[in-house]
Amino acid sequence: MSRKTIRDIRNEEFIEATLHAVYERGYHSVTLSEIAQVVGATAASINYYFGSKDKLIEATMRRLLSVLRTALIERLHSATTPKERVQAILEANFDDRLFEMKQCSVWVQFWSAAPYSPDLARLQNINRARVRSHFRKELRQLVPHHQIETVRRVLQSYMDGVWLQAAQTNAPLNAANARTEALHVLDLLLINPDRAL
Amino acid sequence: MSRKTIRDIRNEEFIEATLHAVYERGYHSVTLSEIAQVVGATAASINYYFGSKDKLIEATMRRLLSVLRTALIERLHSATTPKERVQAILEANFDDRLFEMKQCSVWVQFWSAAPYSPDLARLQNINRARVRSHFRKELRQLVPHHQIETVRRVLQSYMDGVWLQAAQTNAPLNAANARTEALHVLDLLLINPDRAL
DNA sequence: ATTTTTTAAATGATCATTTAAAAAATTAAC
DNA sequence: GTTAATTTTTTAAATGATCATTTAAAAAAT
Numbered sequence: 001m002s003r004k005t006i007r008d009i010r011n012e013e014f015i016e017a018t019l020h021a022v023y024e025r026g027y028h029s030v031t032l033s034e035i036a037q038v039v040g041a042t043a044a045s046i047n048y049y050f051g052s053k054d055k056l057i058e059a060t061m062r063r064l065l066s067v068l069r070t071a072l073i074e075r076l077h078s079a080t081t082p083k084e085r086v087q088a089i090l091e092a093n094f095d096d097r098l099f100e101m102k103q104c105s106v107w108v109q110f111w112s113a114a115p116y117s118p119d120l121a122r123l124q125n126i127n128r129a130r131v132r133s134h135f136r137k138e139l140r141q142l143v144p145h146h147q148i149e150t151v152r153r154v155l156q157s158y159m160d161g162v163w164l165q166a167a168q169t170n171a172p173l174n175a176a177n178a179r180t181e182a183l184h185v186l187d188l189l190l191i192n193p194d195r196a197l
Numbered sequence: 198m199s200r201k202t203i204r205d206i207r208n209e210e211f212i213e214a215t216l217h218a219v220y221e222r223g224y225h226s227v228t229l230s231e232i233a234q235v236v237g238a239t240a241a242s243i244n245y246y247f248g249s250k251d252k253l254i255e256a257t258m259r260r261l262l263s264v265l266r267t268a269l270i271e272r273l274h275s276a277t278t279p280k281e282r283v284q285a286i287l288e289a290n291f292d293d294r295l296f297e298m299k300q301c302s303v304w305v306q307f308w309s310a311a312p313y314s315p316d317l318a319r320l321q322n323i324n325r326a327r328v329r330s331h332f333r334k335e336l337r338q339l340v341p342h343h344q345i346e347t348v349r350r351v352l353q354s355y356m357d358g359v360w361l362q363a364a365q366t367n368a369p370l371n372a373a374n375a376r377t378e379a380l381h382v383l384d385l386l387l388i389n390p391d392r393a394l
Numbered sequence: 395a396t397t398t399t400t401t402a403a404a405t406g407a408t409c410a411t412t413t414a415a416a417a418a419a420t421t422a423a424c
Numbered sequence: 425g426t427t428a429a430t431t432t433t434t435t436a437a438a439t440g441a442t443c444a445t446t447t448a449a450a451a452a453a454t
Contacts, residue, residue: 026313028225112309116223161358
């Protein structure tokens with residue numbers, strides 16, 4: 001029963017094309033024509049569907065966020081203990097569907113552009129707030145009160161850093177490795193916390 | 198005896214202005230005129246001194262790298278044990294002269310632009326290779342052979358992530374806190390390594 | 395005087411966006 | 425089921441704005 005309108009299909013195609021073209025050419029030098037070319041259309045067509053280049057970019061960012069949200073919800077759903085749920089957050093961030101060159105690259109570029117675009121900044125804040133709040137809720141049951149924020153900051157910084165590096169490597173990414181390593185880092189932070197933090 | 202030519206002074210001014218203007222307006226939307234305005238000059242003047250916008254950007258990136266290199270050398274010089282030297286690398290990355298909004302912001306923007314500019318990419322690789330090699334040399338004496346790369350990757354990812362977040366916060370940065378937290382993370386990685394990694 | 399530095403204005407290129415018309419698809423009528 | 429109207433989608437070309445860069449001349453410094 002998937003009754004997709006042409007509009008939905010085109011939206012989908014153009015967002016996919018944007019991911020590809022931004023990855024290939026860079027956020028600040030890609031043109032509407034280049035994006036349109038990826039799917040054999042014209043720049044005018046994009047404006048017909050999205051209204052402007054900015055709106056297209058915003059829609060693409062929403063797409064990335066939606067992939068992360070989906071992975072996060074799925075994994076949280078099948079976790080039962082606080083620690084499992086923290087692991088779920090970490091693993092969602094390096095989910096196979098997300099932790100892939102094209103998306104890492106575009107994501108990092110959006111990050112760096114966000115401070116200069118209210119729309120992108122808004123989306124980014126929503127996402128960051130969600131991850132932060134999930135972390136806090138679970139860490140409350142795993143580490144002493146006064147260490148919650150430190151542990152959370154370290155985990156989030158670590159995840160961001162891995163993404164940043166992923167976007168700059170030309171070697172193919174290994175999402176499974178990234179997840180394993182992230183779980184190791186978590187274990188380190190949970191070992192004997194009174195001693196180091 | 199600091200005999201500075203006008204050329205040196207102007208170079209300095211324009212690089213400073215670039216840091217300011219890129220921070221204010223964003224790497225991909227700042228114009229030569231805006232940069233020139235910061236020091237009351239004209240865009241043509243920048244081309245007279247730097248030859249092109251790209252060269253100015255490259256010179257600004259070099260400036261940032263030079264600040265890091267200086268901090269790194271200074272701190273390494275006064276460290277005597279392997280652990281102190283690893284600490285020196287971490288602390289240099291969050292040196293007061295470097296870990297400051299304007300520079301974090303510009304640095305992150307350069308990072309995200311580097312894959313699309315051979316010149317920026319080259320500079321970035323040189324820098325990353327230097328930090329990597331320092332880490333390796335010292336970690337060899339601190340952790341078992343098979344864990345060197347993992348520990349190093351975690352530390353570098355963590356540092357990158359902190360920078361990324363710093364560039365996106367509007368709260369003022371606290372370099373001393375960043376250094377303290379980084380040393381904590383190091384201690385965690387060095388505690389009982391056989392257990393977790 | 396001569397050289398260095400600065401600038402206003404010109405140049406030329408690039409784009410996002412608009413427009414107006416064509417093409418395709420959908421609907422309605424017979 | 426074919427045809428004619430209507431709506432949706434697409435595009436080529438026009439528009440207008442923005443910039444980096446060049447140029448040629450003026451201003452400042454040596």
